[in-house]
Amino acid sequence: MRLETTTYLVDKFSAVRNQTLALIEPLEPEDFIIQASPDVSPPKWHIAHTTWFFERMILQEYDDQYTVFHPKYNYLFNSYYNSIGPYQPRHQRGVLSRPTVEEILAYRMHVDKAILSLLQQKRETPVQQKLEQLIEMGLQHEQQHQELILMDVKYNFFVNPLLPAYQNKTESERTLGVDGSPTFKRFEGGLVEIGHDGQGFAFDNENPVHKTWLNPFELASRPVTNREFLAFVEAGGYEQSEHWLSDGFHIVNQQSWKAPLYWMKNEQGEWSVFTLNGIKPLHLDEPVCHVSFYEADAYSRWCGKRLPTEAEWEYVGRQVEQRGNLMGEGSYHPRPVSSDLQEMTGMFGDVWEWTASAYAPYPGSRPLEGALGEYNAKFMCNQMVLRGGACVTPDDHIRETYRNFFPPDKRWQFSGFRLAGDL
Amino acid sequence: MRLETTTYLVDKFSAVRNQTLALIEPLEPEDFIIQASPDVSPPKWHIAHTTWFFERMILQEYDDQYTVFHPKYNYLFNSYYNSIGPYQPRHQRGVLSRPTVEEILAYRMHVDKAILSLLQQKRETPVQQKLEQLIEMGLQHEQQHQELILMDVKYNFFVNPLLPAYQNKTESERTLGVDGSPTFKRFEGGLVEIGHDGQGFAFDNENPVHKTWLNPFELASRPVTNREFLAFVEAGGYEQSEHWLSDGFHIVNQQSWKAPLYWMKNEQGEWSVFTLNGIKPLHLDEPVCHVSFYEADAYSRWCGKRLPTEAEWEYVGRQVEQRGNLMGEGSYHPRPVSSDLQEMTGMFGDVWEWTASAYAPYPGSRPLEGALGEYNAKFMCNQMVLRGGACVTPDDHIRETYRNFFPPDKRWQFSGFRLAGDL
Amino acid sequence: MRLETTTYLVDKFSAVRNQTLALIEPLEPEDFIIQASPDVSPPKWHIAHTTWFFERMILQEYDDQYTVFHPKYNYLFNSYYNSIGPYQPRHQRGVLSRPTVEEILAYRMHVDKAILSLLQQKRETPVQQKLEQLIEMGLQHEQQHQELILMDVKYNFFVNPLLPAYQNKTESERTLGVDGSPTFKRFEGGLVEIGHDGQGFAFDNENPVHKTWLNPFELASRPVTNREFLAFVEAGGYEQSEHWLSDGFHIVNQQSWKAPLYWMKNEQGEWSVFTLNGIKPLHLDEPVCHVSFYEADAYSRWCGKRLPTEAEWEYVGRQVEQRGNLMGEGSYHPRPVSSDLQEMTGMFGDVWEWTASAYAPYPGSRPLEGALGEYNAKFMCNQMVLRGGACVTPDDHIRETYRNFFPPDKRWQFSGFRLAGDL
Amino acid sequence: MRLETTTYLVDKFSAVRNQTLALIEPLEPEDFIIQASPDVSPPKWHIAHTTWFFERMILQEYDDQYTVFHPKYNYLFNSYYNSIGPYQPRHQRGVLSRPTVEEILAYRMHVDKAILSLLQQKRETPVQQKLEQLIEMGLQHEQQHQELILMDVKYNFFVNPLLPAYQNKTESERTLGVDGSPTFKRFEGGLVEIGHDGQGFAFDNENPVHKTWLNPFELASRPVTNREFLAFVEAGGYEQSEHWLSDGFHIVNQQSWKAPLYWMKNEQGEWSVFTLNGIKPLHLDEPVCHVSFYEADAYSRWCGKRLPTEAEWEYVGRQVEQRGNLMGEGSYHPRPVSSDLQEMTGMFGDVWEWTASAYAPYPGSRPLEGALGEYNAKFMCNQMVLRGGACVTPDDHIRETYRNFFPPDKRWQFSGFRLAGDL
Incomplete structure (x- = not known):
């Protein structure tokens, strides 16, 4: 049972983390920086913050060997957890050109590797269960940010007079002809x-x-x-x-x-x-x-x-x-x-x-x-x-x-x- | 039954309207004008608005003989009824020195007289009932503004460095000695x-x-x-x-x-x-x-x-x-x-x-x-x-x-x- | 020379102070309280501030016997003299119903009396000259506020949808017929x-x-x-x-x-x-x-x-x-x-x-x-x-x-x- | 004389335009996008705007053959010339990820080529003089933006908690020991x-x-x-x-x-x-x-x-x-x-x-x-x-x-x- 859960989580972890990368595939480096209103966040912030979530909530709590990737990231990528400490104000997420996208992708790899390694280690069942719950939580959290990435890119692109397209999936024409009132x-x-x-x-x-x-x-x-x-x-x-x-x-x-x-x-x-x-x-x-x-x-x-x-x-x-x-x-x-x-x-x-x-x-x-x-x-x-x-x-x-x-x-x-x- | 209701309403009308006047008794003319924050309204506005409520909701609807007291008061003293028309913005209620308090008190008397006269007229029961409901509504409305007058005067006086007192009812010392937690x-x-x-x-x-x-x-x-x-x-x-x-x-x-x-x-x-x-x-x-x-x-x-x-x-x-x-x-x-x-x-x-x-x-x-x-x-x-x-x-x-x-x-x-x- | 100056000043003092009172003659008590924008001041503030100027700059400096009229007025009616101490913020002059207009008029009389009495006392010429310069200054200052009273009342009345008139001096029709360009x-x-x-x-x-x-x-x-x-x-x-x-x-x-x-x-x-x-x-x-x-x-x-x-x-x-x-x-x-x-x-x-x-x-x-x-x-x-x-x-x-x-x-x-x- | 001026301008044009490129050499693509306050502009905007200046003020006026690089750039990169038409609001320059830096560099090359070609053409002296004055103006303008790039990058980097350095030119220690007052x-x-x-x-x-x-x-x-x-x-x-x-x-x-x-x-x-x-x-x-x-x-x-x-x-x-x-x-x-x-x-x-x-x-x-x-x-x-x-x-x-x-x-x-x- 425990092994199955672990296998499931290893697979899901890879799948979810890769899905995030798939979503940012169409973006240019410049697109990662924009915050066109205080409600949205730059895509770079999303991919860093979801990584910080695993680092801060799991690796720093459960992995004695883990070395923090960068001492300032806890400030930069904490979203709103006052109990963890102060953080970059939300409306100021769009004034940060550094770390670069490349550096954040390295940060992701660093944390991914540590999480996967952590999952392989043996430990007592209650601790393992708690850990697995947190990883599940981190993945659900990341999925929320996947949706946010799409919402925020859409908004950022809309305020640009060039109105760029994120992708070009022409849909099959499914005009199903609904008129009249709903039942x-x-x-x-x-x-x-x-x-x-x-x-x-x-x-x-x-x-x-x-x-x-x-x-x-x-x-x-x-x-x-x-x-x-x-x-x-x-x-x-x-x-x-x-x-x-x-x-x-x-x-x-x-x-x-x-x-x-x-x-x-x-x-x-x-x-x-x-x-x-x-x-x-x-x-x-x-x-x-x-x-x-x-x-x-x-x-x-x-x-x-x-x-x-x-x-x-x-x-x-x-x-x-x-x-x-x-x-x-x-x-x-x-x-x-x-x-x-x-x-x-x-x-x-x-x-x-x-x-x-x-x-x-x-x-x-x-x-x-x-x-x-x-x-x-x-x-x-x-x-x-x-x-x-x-x-x-x-x-x-x-x-x-x-x-x-x-x-x-x-x-x-x-x-x-x-x-x-x-x- | 109908007579009783009318008598009840005539009495209540006088009682409620007089209670408003009793509440403004301690105020100086200058006190009627202040709006120390957009949340509060000047006392003058309260006594005019509650009067306008009777004029606009009742007299203009049910009294063919009624002459509007002043053509601009519908604009000045409508609070927020969009269906009635545009109105003085709420946060700008405190920039009006005119009409004076005296003029507003004359407005009150004019409307009071018309309402009491209206109540004495004979009409068909359903209309009379509707009318009585509206007068009851107007009095309940006025009672809400009585509370607002006290709330707003308290706030207006608090922002004044002189910290004036509205009244001086020294309370009997009722120190009933509650300690310990509530039951x-x-x-x-x-x-x-x-x-x-x-x-x-x-x-x-x-x-x-x-x-x-x-x-x-x-x-x-x-x-x-x-x-x-x-x-x-x-x-x-x-x-x-x-x-x-x-x-x-x-x-x-x-x-x-x-x-x-x-x-x-x-x-x-x-x-x-x-x-x-x-x-x-x-x-x-x-x-x-x-x-x-x-x-x-x-x-x-x-x-x-x-x-x-x-x-x-x-x-x-x-x-x-x-x-x-x-x-x-x-x-x-x-x-x-x-x-x-x-x-x-x-x-x-x-x-x-x-x-x-x-x-x-x-x-x-x-x-x-x-x-x-x-x-x-x-x-x-x-x-x-x-x-x-x-x-x-x-x-x-x-x-x-x-x-x-x-x-x-x-x-x-x-x-x-x-x-x-x-x- | 000295006597002449003193006589001149006594006369001018009365004339200027009375002219201020003449200007507020057409106002209702309510008009004294309004501050329709942060740029203008309520008329009550002007008549208090000009009085404070004499009290603070002259009586408190030159009259050992002088008793301050009210301990808070120095805060309320100092306009912007940081070297004298903190003051009521300018944009908040219109939230003060108290002191009443009547109290401010009593303040004026208190200060006028003290100034006139001070002017009658004998003192050494250099001190007397300095004093007379300050009184001249206070009167010039008051004249600036006379102009401000008219400017501010005009603005306050204009934001009122009733558009009240300050006075009704119908001018003689002097249509002197200027057309063409200026020389x-x-x-x-x-x-x-x-x-x-x-x-x-x-x-x-x-x-x-x-x-x-x-x-x-x-x-x-x-x-x-x-x-x-x-x-x-x-x-x-x-x-x-x-x-x-x-x-x-x-x-x-x-x-x-x-x-x-x-x-x-x-x-x-x-x-x-x-x-x-x-x-x-x-x-x-x-x-x-x-x-x-x-x-x-x-x-x-x-x-x-x-x-x-x-x-x-x-x-x-x-x-x-x-x-x-x-x-x-x-x-x-x-x-x-x-x-x-x-x-x-x-x-x-x-x-x-x-x-x-x-x-x-x-x-x-x-x-x-x-x-x-x-x-x-x-x-x-x-x-x-x-x-x-x-x-x-x-x-x-x-x-x-x-x-x-x-x-x-x-x-x-x-x-x-x-x-x-x-x- | 004319030939000398032309040669001088061709040289200066290349020198100034290259100097701008040298200044952005230390920047990452992400750095080009940031506008940390309404006063500063993103570096990408500076390199586009200076190019637009040559395109709009010179090529569109003096080169019949010239084809505008992109129809929207006139809106995006006009700074404040109302007589030319509407423009992207200044405080919104930092919400544009597109065009990318690469596209803007292509824009620069397109315009540079057209300007240098224009300079080689023969035309009547008064027209040529006017043209040369405008190119000189465009270069002086670009030099002002070179200074702005450095000012703005400094500010953008300062609001980043990582406090990145633009370059690392360690200065020779020239502590020349000034004490005492200036002469x-x-x-x-x-x-x-x-x-x-x-x-x-x-x-x-x-x-x-x-x-x-x-x-x-x-x-x-x-x-x-x-x-x-x-x-x-x-x-x-x-x-x-x-x-x-x-x-x-x-x-x-x-x-x-x-x-x-x-x-x-x-x-x-x-x-x-x-x-x-x-x-x-x-x-x-x-x-x-x-x-x-x-x-x-x-x-x-x-x-x-x-x-x-x-x-x-x-x-x-x-x-x-x-x-x-x-x-x-x-x-x-x-x-x-x-x-x-x-x-x-x-x-x-x-x-x-x-x-x-x-x-x-x-x-x-x-x-x-x-x-x-x-x-x-x-x-x-x-x-x-x-x-x-x-x-x-x-x-x-x-x-x-x-x-x-x-x-x-x-x-x-x-x-x-x-x-x-x-x-």
Whole structure:
């Protein structure tokens, strides 16, 4: 059993770490340095920080022989762990040309070698288990940063007037022709259980399993599409205060939002959209993507519906197969929704789905011990929960219990939504 | 029945409107103009806005004969109702010397007379009922502004180096000698109901009654005191990131918070506190007041507890008599807590109690129709719920279902908290 | 001689102090509190600060018997004298409702009485002379604040949507019908002397007399009028970067300047202007007023001219009689310019005239000793010199050597300009 | 004559363009992208912008055959020429990873080839002269950016906690042992002439020669040294408001200035300084460098002196040989001053010397025609003049009439000062 776990982890470690390298393959050295807004990080920082995570959380704790690669990296690549010490301010990650990309790749190799060597050593089972849990944690962490690399590169490239393309995977034309309204499936609700049961990996914010009461509700069988959201845009939805939360309407005006992030309208009134595959005409049957919680909420109110709570979402999500358009597809863009509208579709992959739920601790939850207790718990305020993963989420990184979270005004993540209603 | 209601309303109208005038009695004309931060409003604005509410929501809708007092007041004294039209920006309320206080008092008399006259007219029952509901709403609204006047005057006076006193009600010395920890009462929870049942007045955010599941929990029999909070301050709690939400620790540092708002430490290390009755030595047995959600949350984590959810609070609040140190006491300051710690005490009055719950719509809730739909619903984001009223809340304005709400970093409201825990 | 001076000073002291009271006569108590931007001060602050100046600079230094009126006023009403101690931050002058206006008027009477009593005492001549110089200084200082009161009230009233009028002095219609270009008078220049010679009062920034070289130049016989400036506005001057200094064009865009401050255009395209006498149609023959240095400079470049240097201005100003539309006229608004264009007109009064000169110390100049050394010298950076006084300048407060100064983007002072050119 | 000029220009063109390439030799690709503050530009931008200058100002105007290298570069690499069209905002130069450095180097080669080819063509003499003037202008412009590259790289590296060194030219130890005060040389002044006479290249801001009057003055024979400035630091000069201009003391407090930029004090109280050659102990005999105008002015007042005007400086500078520690030395750091204090030393090279003069047009000056009129004239406000060049100024790029200028609070340029006084 232990051997199997170790083999599994050795394989997964190599696979995940290589996947990160595959994602940065299309980048020029210059691309690694850019931080076009305080929300994003330079790709170089991501590949260094994920490496630092293994060095600091594992090698420095479990490997007596390990020599720190560089004494300043603990400052440069600590993200936000106050219990570990001070760190480069987040908004200043983009002013660091050194260490070079080459030096960071050497750092990765140094740490990879040490981790793989550590995994081969014999030690007592409890220690080994703890170690393996931490490596699993480090890999899950790295997978989150894989998604961030794609999000951040997309944003960095968008602010450049040259609008460079990250890749050029021309998608097969799958225009599946969805028109008409979505089907709403009805659910009785009642006293249900949500949350993670501790079998397999989960983040501490998914625990524990707990009861919650659901009134009868309905949930759309698919996410809202560009076609539908465009109708809101063209009906003047962004100018009509009555659909919006007060904070939302304030930011709409302050930042002159007229449409989702990455939408562009030319002088002929034609819409196109910036993607990791370059500029494309707006595909009307794709799930709308890169909307803030405020936009999702306003659209829902405009059409007399609401967003689902995360409990409603998870309750339905447990009844659905966990597959979809995830990172493995390689297009890094939502796919047009199927015309088969009878079943719940697209709950996993394509777009993260905003819920009506503020990000808060589950009843009886406990953060991890030590520095990793800062991983999730300290962000449980002023953020909203998203569910289901997106086209940039690693395939084995999503679960029905997975809780993603962003402030309600952010839109550089691959976020959309599906409608719900009371019965 | 109808007559009784009308008589009740005529009496209540006079009582509430006169109470506002009583509250501004101690103010000089100059005091009516100050807006020491964008969060507060000048007292003159409060007395004009509450009058505008009756004029615009009732007289202009129900009184054909009514002549608007001044054509610009709709712009000047609309607070945030976008559906009614543009308005003076909130942070610019303090740049208006005109209309003078005298002119605003004339405006009040003009509107009062028209409302009382309107109430005497005969009309069909459904219209009369709707009208009476609106007048009740206008009075509840005015009561909220009565509390705001006291909050805002306190803040305005505090930023003045002269530290003027609003009144000088010397309290009888009630040092009831609370030491030791609070008693925690245990509750089984289960599937419970909270929310307002529609009998009597409630705001739309309190509806409807709905089921919710509570895990077994404990709740402190009294709020956290100055003595207890001072221990946190003196143990360095404001410098230790591990107790704080990330956003909270950011603001602690950005604004150099060292203690609750209005606490002052002299060179001998003695603490005093600014109150509406002037500067007083810090009374250790009073509930701590003027803390933000972040401070309440950090203190709770520091001592291994947590804040109650609003459902837990209301579940217990329903079992407790609704009386306490409210506006009627006239001291406008929390009272020392009783030494009788076996029963739940102080749930109503003294200090608003922060809960762990983000302000969100109840399942199945519906905002009011028309402009009044903007009253509550559009603020349901980035705010936390507080419960139970404070020493500045009108006595007949509080209920076990009442949901107050503020952003988590605000502290000029009379806010404290009580501890809860899982069982 | 001494007696005469004393009598003169007693009379002037009463006259100047009373003139301040006359200026605040039209104000309501509420008007005394407003600070609509960090640049302006509440009228209450002005009447307190000018009083503090006498108390702190004279009574506390020369009157052993004098008792300070209130221990906190030194903090509240010190403007910017670091050598005297800390002070209420400038942008926070508008958050102080207390002391009330009544208390400040009592403060004035207390100090006036003490000053007049001090002036009657016998003392040695050198001390008496020093004292008299300081009182003269205090009165000149107060006259500067008289002008500021009018500037600041005008601005405070303008940001109020009610647009109240300070007074209602309807002017006799003096439409003197100036059309056509201004006459330019030619001056040979050469090695000239400017600066104050020490005879009579002058501020330290006007000393000493010093040589400077002037190339031959021309100077317009009158200031630029509204008619002329309107042509610039309507020709799109505010949108054309080529006329503007870089910093100027930046602020034009940032603050959306379209015309001088206080100009308003209605939907029919008619221009009116806000004045201390209420809103008036734009009088085309009045000197343009309330323009920044940037606007004056841009207009000059637009028509192929330039602003005069302060040396050029003073050289001509010495040849002209020092009278004009000053505070004594009581209209507090520029008058239409005369049609008699052969002589230099309007150099004194009407509008302060921007010069091309940065505010800098004269060769060999020395600031006053002690705290009063902070009066002028520390502001000699990032400001431009204006000359000649305006319709809000006390009649006996202006001289050909007088140097007023403001940052180049400010426009709430009564500022216009006249054109110059090279020969 | 024409042929000689052409040959001279072909040689100079190659020399200057190659010198830019030599300066970027030590940089990694990542270093080209950083913009650590809005004041600095990424090195990539400098090498692209100087190339764009030749393409836009010369090739697009004079070469019918020329094909623009990339249609977007006119937007990306226009610095501030509004008459040419919109441009990438200055503070956003650091968010552009593309075009890559390699692409920009290809752009340079493309433009270089076209310019050299253009220079070989025959054309009429007036056109050829105009063309040659523009190429000279482009080269002078490029030399200014060479200095900027060094200034900006120094700043970018300093904000990196790794504090990388740009190069490692260990200087020979020239500790020339200056102690004691500087000698002050006395000058009679009188009616003198300054400004450029049109012989050889000069920027339009140096014209024309014009008379000015100088009172008798004294000027220090050398710049203020680190030793002297350290005495000011250690005497508490940065905490004493009486030495400072008001705006200066404001920024000292706002930005917590304690010493010149790049000075660092370790826990033992020892001072070191960050240089383009890495961190060095503070050499007490070097001219103080990287001080703002405010610091230079405050130091001068502290020791009873003043800064020279630019006319005084130029009057003396004309009597001194134009050589010194300029870019050709290759150390890019000021040298210790000579102990020979009888003659004026260090007026050229080492550090730019702040003067007391605001940057303003000379009497009778005319900006260049067309877009190049924006080169200098539109910045003539809110800036102070510096004279004499620094250790990063190309040797053939400095003149006694050369006017450099920066806002008074900037310190990333190599700026020091020398003392002057009245006689």
